[in-house]
Amino acid sequence: MKLTPHFSLSEFTLSQTAIRRGINNEPTVEALSNLKALCIHVLEPVRSLLGHPLFITSGYRSPALNGAIGGSKHSAHCDGRAADFVCPMFGSPRQIAELILAKEIEYDQMIYEGKWIHIAIADRPRRETLTALFEPEGVVYRVGIV
Numbered sequence: 001m002k003l004t005p006h007f008s009l010s011e012f013t014l015s016q017t018a019i020r021r022g023i024n025n026e027p028t029v030e031a032l033s034n035l036k037a038l039c040i041h042v043l044e045p046v047r048s049l050l051g052h053p054l055f056i057t058s059g060y061r062s063p064a065l066n067g068a069i070g071g072s073k074h075s076a077h078c079d080g081r082a083a084d085f086v087c088p089m090f091g092s093p094r095q096i097a098e099l100i101l102a103k104e105i106e107y108d109q110m111i112y113e114g115k116w117i118h119i120a121i122a123d124r125p126r127r128e129t130l131t132a133l134f135e136p137e138g139v140v141y142r143v144g145i146v
Contacts, residue, residue, distance in 0.1 A: 004039040006047050012059025012083065017068055027060045031080030035060060038081060038121050045105050046119070050096065052089035057116050059083045076109070082120035084113070093117050097145050101129055112145050 001009040009027075012035055018025040027035060047054050061069070061077040076082035087096055097112040100119075108122035113132040131146040132139050 003036050004044050006053070007039045007043060007056075009035070011056040012080070015058075015061070015065055018062075018065050021068055023062065023064045023068060025060065025062045025065050027062075027080055031060055031078075034080035034121070038083060042105060042107050042119055042121055043083065043085075045103075046085075046096075046100060047087075049099065049103060049105070050087050050090040052087050054085045054087050057084045057086060076120040076122075081108070081122065082118060084116045084118045086116050094145065097129075101145060111141070 003009055003012075009032070013025050013027065015023070015025050017023070043054060058077060060080050061071060061075065063078055066072075066075055066078050071077065086093060090096060093112060093114065093116055097110060097117055100107070100110060100117070106121075106125045107119050107127060108125045109118070109120045109128045109130070111118040111130045111132050114134065129144055130141045131144065132141055133146070
């Protein structure tokens with residue numbers, strides 16, 4: 001199923017963990033609507049900006065899948081409002097995050113996570129930009145791209 005010209009539902013639901021553990025990772029009707037909005041309002045503009053395909057590394061997560069991988073209980077992935085991605089044909093995740101930050105793309109939250117970018121939507125986008133630092137005691141978030 002195509003969500004937009006450059007994104008299909010399967011990119012957002014494929015999970016090796018779900019396959020191995022037999023977890024149903026089909027989105028709800030509401031999550032599917034949110035995934036379409038994420039693609040239309042954020043991911044298509046980012047793809048156009050970068051000029052290359054985005055590779056979704058984590059998209060929709062059913063509550064069972066999110067729990068299995070130890071995701072946040074309030075993860076925007078669970079309702080289809082977030083995706084993690086890379087675009088190696090363009091450049092590093094840091095270069096991508098810096099370019100997105102400089103443009104007028106209406107995201108709610110963007111987190112530069114070192115090896116990938118997490119980007120999310122909301123009804124009222126905050127344009128919150130964070131960097132995830134993976135410390136021995138856990139993940140620490142800093143404002144901006146550090």
